Structure formats: structure tokens, C-alpha cells
Amino acid sequence: MTLTRRPRPTAGVTGTYLLLMTLAVVFAGPFAWLVLAALKTKTEWVAIPAKMLPETPRWDNFTAALTEINFPAYLGNSLFLSFLYATLVTLSSAAVGFGFARLRGFGKRPLFVVLLSTMMLPQILTLIPTYVLFARAGLVNTYWPWVLWGLAGSPYLVFLFRQFFAAIPTELEDAAIIDGCGYARIFLRIFLPLSKPVLLTSFVLSFTWIWGDYIAPALFLDPDHTTLAVAISAFYLDPHGNPDDTVQAAAAALYVVPVLAVFLFAQRYFIRGIVSSGLKG
Amino acid sequence: MVATASPATRRGWRRYSSRTFYLFVAPWVLGFGLLTALPLVYALGISLTNFNGVSDRWRWVGLRNYAELLGDTDAIASLLRTLAYTAIAVPLTVGGGLGLAVLLNRRLKAVGLFRTIFFLPSVVPVVAMAIMWKLIFNRDAGILNAILEKISVTPISWLVDPNAFYALIILTLWGLGGGMVIMLAALQGVPSELEEAALVDGASRWRVFRHITVPMISPVIFFQVVTGVIASFQVIIQPLLLAQTNQVGRVAEVPQSTHLFMVQVYQEFFSGNRYGYGSAMLWMFFLVILAVTLVVLRSSRLWVYYEVDGEADR
Structure with missing residues (x-):
């Protein structure tokens, strides 16, 4: 039935293609311009009138990007924080999602409503007060905030797991309960192994959240301990203290390429995460 | 203060135990309290003061x-x-x-x-x-x-x-x-x-x-x-x-x-x-x-x- 979805005449197909191709150029343009800027010398970059292509592509900007600031250290910080948070938040959200999907408890429904409403709560509102609190508790410039955020789970991912777990037939756990299996074991041995695609979706999404986050590391971490996101946004300066555009472009390219690569490989997990939350919200 | 003694637990069947439910959702409940509700309430508190972030010499200013x-x-x-x-x-x-x-x-x-x-x-x-x-x-x-x-x-x-x-x-x-x-x-x-x-x-x-x-x-x-x-x-x-x-x-x-x-x-x-x-x-x-x-x-x-x-x- 679905095969014959749209037996449609070819009217306007050429026009659609032209439109799509124009739009594709517009959407892909910024990526191309970033790479071109990264391959230019400083004089080529500031030349008037602006030039599209560099005379010869130069990789100097990339070596400068890696050496002008302590790129490996910031990269390490970004990877460590993203990995730490993604692991914790995925496991904790899975457990909470399991609770909401499979267990009964007093006050479960209102609690779920609270969870859904926090998805609507602008996170920026709590971030600054959290910073003030954590500063008083001596947690600023440590990675503890990310541990706590990870352990707390993310309402969005909880929802993702809940939807997945709720669709699993109850026969599985009935059998396990009859065999004397506790819910902890049921969760760890049956539900987690079944949910590999969702675990991966959750991990990939949460990893990119931290990798891409700017405001939390900018607030909570000193320049020495900060992430790549903060470092590339501000640390590339020429001897006069002005932003070093071409080197910054090279650094930004190095910074986005992993995200794009992960995305292209794990596209369906990204889209699943986005679509299921968007459709069922 | 997890509600362990709710009516549901007395049913005796483990499947409907509130305790298990709360054990599973505890990370989020605690996290919500500590990282969402507390900061909001704290902000409400300091919004009634002239706190400047460093000095301990702040005072209440009401709704000023x-x-x-x-x-x-x-x-x-x-x-x-x-x-x-x-x-x-x-x-x-x-x-x-x-x-x-x-x-x-x-x-x-x-x-x-x-x-x-x-x-x-x-x-x-x-x-x-x-x-x-x-x-x-x-x-x-x-x-x-x-x-x-x-x-x-x-x-x-x-x-x-x-x-x-x-x-x-x-x-x-x-x-x-x-x-x-x-x-x-x-x-x-x-x-x-x-x-x-x-x-x-x-x-x-x-x-x-x-x-x-x-x-x-x-x-x-x-x-x-x-x-x-x-x-x-x-x-x-x-x-x-x-x-x-x-x-x-x-x-x-x-x-x-x-x-x-x-x-x-x-x-x-x-x-x-x-x-x-x-x-x-x-x-x-x-x-x-x-x-x-x-x-x-x-x-x-x-x-x-x-x-x-x-x-x-x-």
C-alpha cells in the first residue's frame, strides 16, 4: 500500500529541483566559506575585493590552530566532559524512564507531568542561580556540575526511554518475575540490552550537547580548564589582540568536523531522537 | 523523604511497589529538587536582597x-x-x-x-x-x-x-x-x-x-x-x-x-x-x-x- 503512495504527474519537477538546488547552495554555503577561509593566507582573507578561492590552499592555519593555543588540552577537556556527562545521563535517564514506563508508584502521574513541564522550562533561567549556588559550594572550576547534571538525568531523554520501554510487551517481565527476578535485574538484564538503539541515540545526542555547549563552561570553568567550544570562540588573537580570523576558521572546522562525521554515521539515531520527541510531545 | 509507606505498597505484590518506583526515579527527583527547584527558589530569595555576589553584607530590600x-x-x-x-x-x-x-x-x-x-x-x-x-x-x-x-x-x-x-x-x-x-x-x-x-x-x-x-x-x-x-x-x-x-x-x-x-x-x-x-x-x-x-x-x-x-x- 505504501509503495503506491504518490503516483503523481511530473509537473513542476524541474522547478522543484532548481529550488532545492538553490537552497542547498545557501544551506551548504557557510560550511564551504569556513573551509575556504581556513585555507587562505591572512592577506588573501582581507584582500579587497574579496576573493572566493585561495591562490593555493594552505594548511598553515590548521597547524597554527593546533599550536597557538593548547588545543590538545582543550580537546581533552571537551572529550572528557562530553563522555562523562553522556554516560551518566544516559544510564540515569534510562533508569528513570524505566520507572515511569514500567512501575507503579504513589504520585506517579503528577510527577510525570512535572517532568514534562520541565522540558518546557527554559534552562537558562536556572543556570545563573545554579552558578551562584555552586560558586558558594566551591564547585566552580571543577567538573562536579557535569557529574550532577548527568546523574540527574535529562527530562528529554527520560521521555525518549519511557516511550521505548512502554512499548515492550509485559510478557517478558512477567516471566522474569515468576522466576523470582527483581526489577533491578529485569532492568539491567532485559530492558537495557533490548534498548541498544535508544541508548546509542541518547549517548550521541547528549555527547553533542556538551561538546557544543558554550554557556556552562564559559560560566563554570576557568580559561585553563575550559572546553574547546570556549577556547575557539575567544582565544585566537593576533599580536595586536585582534581576532585571528583565518586561524579561528581552521579551529572551528576542526571543532565541527567530528560532530558532522558522527551525525552522518549516526543520522538515523539523531533523527529518531528528534522526531520521536517532536511527534509524541 | 521518599514516600515508602504509600497505600500501594501494602498490596503486597512487588510489581506495584511504590518503593521500587521511587528507587528508579530517584535520580531525576533529587536532581530536579537540587538543580532546578532549588536554584529557582534561591533566585527568588536573592531577588529580595541587594546581594552583589561577593560580599556577605547584603540586606533584604523587599520588592524594591x-x-x-x-x-x-x-x-x-x-x-x-x-x-x-x-x-x-x-x-x-x-x-x-x-x-x-x-x-x-x-x-x-x-x-x-x-x-x-x-x-x-x-x-x-x-x-x-x-x-x-x-x-x-x-x-x-x-x-x-x-x-x-x-x-x-x-x-x-x-x-x-x-x-x-x-x-x-x-x-x-x-x-x-x-x-x-x-x-x-x-x-x-x-x-x-x-x-x-x-x-x-x-x-x-x-x-x-x-x-x-x-x-x-x-x-x-x-x-x-x-x-x-x-x-x-x-x-x-x-x-x-x-x-x-x-x-x-x-x-x-x-x-x-x-x-x-x-x-x-x-x-x-x-x-x-x-x-x-x-x-x-x-x-x-x-x-x-x-x-x-x-x-x-x-x-x-x-x-x-x-x-x-x-x-x-x-
């Missing part, structure tokens, strides 16, 4: 911060600017996402490639996004002015007033692919029999789209509007990072036209050290967002179509 806020023309202006930004950016992103989804919901070659190209920008981290667009908006070296010069438009300073506002909108629109993917999934869920029946009955393409397709996917459009509104109220990083940092150091002078409410709050906290006042701003903003969200939610009964036969629970 709120009274000051009502007369603070800069803050009110930035609030109105945020509302204007939301009113422009949300319809454009949602409409644009829907438009692209409609284009891609056809049997065309290379649909997957186009979908990827349109979606890719929405996964780019905001820092990289800002760097990329600063290279494009650059007055002398940027490609946008180079293209405009070809059609003999004099170079435009994109990142200063009043153009910075449009630059911000353009940057926002670049990321509309996330919404497009959701719309596309929704469109593919519309039963084709409905549309085909209407076409057979002689309805025009546009009428079918307007009176069948759009109502069928209106819950998804609605969800996009709600999350879009909430997201655009929060915008702070883009204006901060798009601001020209010509001077030594990192203190960016955010142009007036992109000086959104959260930017103003940020500056009260971290440039002015007015934690009490900044917290009052946060709380007022919280109430404004709540009010706007409720208005949008209430409006849904006017234009959102829900199927009632429960078929959605498959």
Missing part, C-alpha cells in the same frame, strides 16, 4: 528590585526586543521547516541528499555557527557583501546596529532543518487516501494542503511553535558571540538591536554584579514566559486538530 525593574527602560526595551525576535523568528523557522518538508515529501531523486544538507546546519554547535556566520557577515572579507557588490549594493555592516538584528534572524533560520525533519515525518504519517480522495473529488492541490494536510499535522506544528517560542526567549549566546570583539580582551559590546533580555540579565549579573536585581529580572522573565506559553497552549484549541478515536496509541 521589582519596582525598579518596572521603571527600567533598558530592561523593558530588551524584553520587547525579545518578543519581537520571537514573533519574527518562530513563524519563519516553523513555516520554512514546513515548506522544505513539503518540497522533500515527493518522489524525487536525491531526496536523502537534500534532506541531509538542510538538516546538517541544525547540528552545528552554536560557537561554530557564530564563527561561520561572522566570516560571512564580515564587512570587507565576507562573502555576503562580495555577492551584494556584484549586484552593486554598497557594503553593509552586518554586525552593528540596526543590521545585527537581521543577521541574528538569518543565523537562526539557517538551523531550521531540525524542525523540517519532524515535519517530514509528520507529513509521511498523513494517510494518502484522504488526500487522494479529495483530489479525485476535484479539490485543488492547495485546498488539499490547506484543509487536509495542515490540519492533520497541526499537533506537530503546534509542538514546534511551543518549543520554538521557549527556545527563542532563551537566546543569549548568539548575540554575545556575534558581537564584534575588536578590542583586546573578551568584553563584547553587544549591539543595541540584538541586546535581548537574557543578554541584559547576564550583564546585570556579571558586569554590574547586581545579583539581586538580576534575579528579579530572571523571575519576571520566568513569569512572562509562563504567560506567553499558556496563551499559546490555550490558542491550540482554535487551530490544532486532535484525532479522538485513540488510534494514535498503537
Whole structure:
């Protein structure tokens, strides 16, 4: 039935293609311009009138990007924080999602409503007060905030797991309960192994959240301990203290390429995460 | 204080034990209390003081911060600017996402490639996004002015007033692919029999789209509007990072036209050290967002179509 979805005449197909191709150029343009800027010398970059292509592509900007600031250290910080948070938040959200999907408890429904409403709560509102609190508790410039955020789970991912777990037939756990299996074991041995695609979706999404986050590391971490996101946004300066555009472009390219690569490989997990939350919200 | 002695536990069957449920949801419950509720309450507390973030010599000032806020023309202006930004950016992103989804919901070659190209920008981290667009908006070296010069438009300073506002909108629109993917999934869920029946009955393409397709996917459009509104109220990083940092150091002078409410709050906290006042701003903003969200939610009964036969629970 679905095969014959749209037996449609070819009217306007050429026009659609032209439109799509124009739009594709517009959407892909910024990526191309970033790479071109990264391959230019400083004089080529500031030349008037602006030039599209560099005379010869130069990789100097990339070596400068890696050496002008302590790129490996910031990269390490970004990877460590993203990995730490993604692991914790995925496991904790899975457990909470399991609770909401499979267990009964007093006050479960209102609690779920609270969870859904926090998805609507602008996170920026709590971030600054959290910073003030954590500063008083001596947690600023440590990675503890990310541990706590990870352990707390993310309402969005909880929802993702809940939807997945709720669709699993109850026969599985009935059998396990009859065999004397506790819910902890049921969760760890049956539900987690079944949910590999969702675990991966959750991990990939949460990893990119931290990798891409700017405001939390900018607030909570000193320049020495900060992430790549903060470092590339501000640390590339020429001897006069002005932003070093071409080197910054090279650094930004190095910074986005992993995200794009992960995305292209794990596209369906990204889209699943986005679509299921968007459709069922 | 986990409710261990609730009535449900006395049923004796482990399956319905509240205790197990609370053990599983404890991470989120504790996290919500500690990392969401507590900061909000704390902010409410310091909004009633003149706390400056460092000194312990603060005192209660009652509602004075709120009274000051009502007369603070800069803050009110930035609030109105945020509302204007939301009113422009949300319809454009949602409409644009829907438009692209409609284009891609056809049997065309290379649909997957186009979908990827349109979606890719929405996964780019905001820092990289800002760097990329600063290279494009650059007055002398940027490609946008180079293209405009070809059609003999004099170079435009994109990142200063009043153009910075449009630059911000353009940057926002670049990321509309996330919404497009959701719309596309929704469109593919519309039963084709409905549309085909209407076409057979002689309805025009546009009428079918307007009176069948759009109502069928209106819950998804609605969800996009709600999350879009909430997201655009929060915008702070883009204006901060798009601001020209010509001077030594990192203190960016955010142009007036992109000086959104959260930017103003940020500056009260971290440039002015007015934690009490900044917290009052946060709380007022919280109430404004709540009010706007409720208005949008209430409006849904006017234009959102829900199927009632429960078929959605498959």
C-alpha cells in the first residue's frame, strides 16, 4: 500500500529541483566559506575585493590552530566532559524512564507531568542561580556540575526511554518475575540490552550537547580548564589582540568536523531522537 | 523523604511497589529538587536582597528590585526586543521547516541528499555557527557583501546596529532543518487516501494542503511553535558571540538591536554584579514566559486538530 503512495504527474519537477538546488547552495554555503577561509593566507582573507578561492590552499592555519593555543588540552577537556556527562545521563535517564514506563508508584502521574513541564522550562533561567549556588559550594572550576547534571538525568531523554520501554510487551517481565527476578535485574538484564538503539541515540545526542555547549563552561570553568567550544570562540588573537580570523576558521572546522562525521554515521539515531520527541510531545 | 509507606505498597505484590518506583526515579527527583527547584527558589530569595555576589553584607530590600525593574527602560526595551525576535523568528523557522518538508515529501531523486544538507546546519554547535556566520557577515572579507557588490549594493555592516538584528534572524533560520525533519515525518504519517480522495473529488492541490494536510499535522506544528517560542526567549549566546570583539580582551559590546533580555540579565549579573536585581529580572522573565506559553497552549484549541478515536496509541 505504501509503495503506491504518490503516483503523481511530473509537473513542476524541474522547478522543484532548481529550488532545492538553490537552497542547498545557501544551506551548504557557510560550511564551504569556513573551509575556504581556513585555507587562505591572512592577506588573501582581507584582500579587497574579496576573493572566493585561495591562490593555493594552505594548511598553515590548521597547524597554527593546533599550536597557538593548547588545543590538545582543550580537546581533552571537551572529550572528557562530553563522555562523562553522556554516560551518566544516559544510564540515569534510562533508569528513570524505566520507572515511569514500567512501575507503579504513589504520585506517579503528577510527577510525570512535572517532568514534562520541565522540558518546557527554559534552562537558562536556572543556570545563573545554579552558578551562584555552586560558586558558594566551591564547585566552580571543577567538573562536579557535569557529574550532577548527568546523574540527574535529562527530562528529554527520560521521555525518549519511557516511550521505548512502554512499548515492550509485559510478557517478558512477567516471566522474569515468576522466576523470582527483581526489577533491578529485569532492568539491567532485559530492558537495557533490548534498548541498544535508544541508548546509542541518547549517548550521541547528549555527547553533542556538551561538546557544543558554550554557556556552562564559559560560566563554570576557568580559561585553563575550559572546553574547546570556549577556547575557539575567544582565544585566537593576533599580536595586536585582534581576532585571528583565518586561524579561528581552521579551529572551528576542526571543532565541527567530528560532530558532522558522527551525525552522518549516526543520522538515523539523531533523527529518531528528534522526531520521536517532536511527534509524541 | 521518599514516600515508602504509600497505600500501594501494602498490596503486597512487588510489581506495584511504590518503593521500587521511587528507587528508579530517584535520580531525576533529587536532581530536579537540587538543580532546578532549588536554584529557582534561591533566585527568588536573592531577588529580595541587594546581594552583589561577593560580599556577605547584603540586606533584604523587599520588592524594591521589582519596582525598579518596572521603571527600567533598558530592561523593558530588551524584553520587547525579545518578543519581537520571537514573533519574527518562530513563524519563519516553523513555516520554512514546513515548506522544505513539503518540497522533500515527493518522489524525487536525491531526496536523502537534500534532506541531509538542510538538516546538517541544525547540528552545528552554536560557537561554530557564530564563527561561520561572522566570516560571512564580515564587512570587507565576507562573502555576503562580495555577492551584494556584484549586484552593486554598497557594503553593509552586518554586525552593528540596526543590521545585527537581521543577521541574528538569518543565523537562526539557517538551523531550521531540525524542525523540517519532524515535519517530514509528520507529513509521511498523513494517510494518502484522504488526500487522494479529495483530489479525485476535484479539490485543488492547495485546498488539499490547506484543509487536509495542515490540519492533520497541526499537533506537530503546534509542538514546534511551543518549543520554538521557549527556545527563542532563551537566546543569549548568539548575540554575545556575534558581537564584534575588536578590542583586546573578551568584553563584547553587544549591539543595541540584538541586546535581548537574557543578554541584559547576564550583564546585570556579571558586569554590574547586581545579583539581586538580576534575579528579579530572571523571575519576571520566568513569569512572562509562563504567560506567553499558556496563551499559546490555550490558542491550540482554535487551530490544532486532535484525532479522538485513540488510534494514535498503537
